[in-house]
Amino acid sequence: MTRSSNMPRKFQVFVTNLGFFELAIAAPSMKAALDAWGMNHNAFAHGFAKKTDDAAIVEAAMAHPGTVVKRAVGSKGAFKPDTDMPDKLPAIAPKLASAKTKPAPKAKPRPKTKPEHKSRAVLLSFQAAKEKRDRQRAREEERRAAQAQKQLVRIQQATEKAQAALEDAAAHQEKALAAMEREQEKLEDRARKEKDRWNAQRRKLQASVDAAG
Numbered sequence: 001m002t003r004s005s006n007m008p009r010k011f012q013v014f015v016t017n018l019g020f021f022e023l024a025i026a027a028p029s030m031k032a033a034l035d036a037w038g039m040n041h042n043a044f045a046h047g048f049a050k051k052t053d054d055a056a057i058v059e060a061a062m063a064h065p066g067t068v069v070k071r072a073v074g075s076k077g078a079f080k081p082d083t084d085m086p087d088k089l090p091a092i093a094p095k096l097a098s099a100k101t102k103p104a105p106k107a108k109p110r111p112k113t114k115p116e117h118k119s120r121a122v123l124l125s126f127q128a129a130k131e132k133r134d135r136q137r138a139r140e141e142e143r144r145a146a147q148a149q150k151q152l153v154r155i156q157q158a159t160e161k162a163q164a165a166l167e168d169a170a171a172h173q174e175k176a177l178a179a180m181e182r183e184q185e186k187l188e189d190r191a192r193k194e195k196d197r198w199n200a201q202r203r204k205l206q207a208s209v210d211a212a213g
Helices: 031-039 055-062 118-213
Strands: 014-019 021-027 050-051 069-072
Touching: 014 031, 014 055, 014 118, 021 031, 021 055, 031 050
Parallel strands: none
Antiparallel strands: 014 021, 014 050, 021 069
């Protein structure tokens, strides 16, 4: 049976995850896709659903426009119609009235029924994914904090080691200068004594010279 005569011209293919399955559908709008998936929240706004241009997914979804197709998450298998989902989107397109026949009276819209168990499953899946991301983020922050602490300890240890080396070098320098000062005092004392000895000897010799003359 050909569907193109009653389907809108422009369809887009949208994908999402529900439990262990990846769902896709060819629909005229995001809202129509959400209704077909039974979601009462905007999964597109939270990044849990999106439009896709993947050729294989588009081909599988466009082969059954308005019908949810699915495959297992992480598999490379073909998308197939999901028998647990509605066969068609609600009110995807109005029937065209024939020029020779009177339009049928509008039926009162039925109240929409949403599969609450699927909505809860999707919400729990989203919450579980968020909690997993939060745990991963917390572990990453702890890892970075531990690395920063280790780096701080290494820097502190290197600083303390350099400071100790500086203090040791300064103490050695002070000790060397003190030894040089003591040696200088000894030399000055020897020079003074040698000068006194020479003056005494010179006076004695001078007196001998004067006596001989």
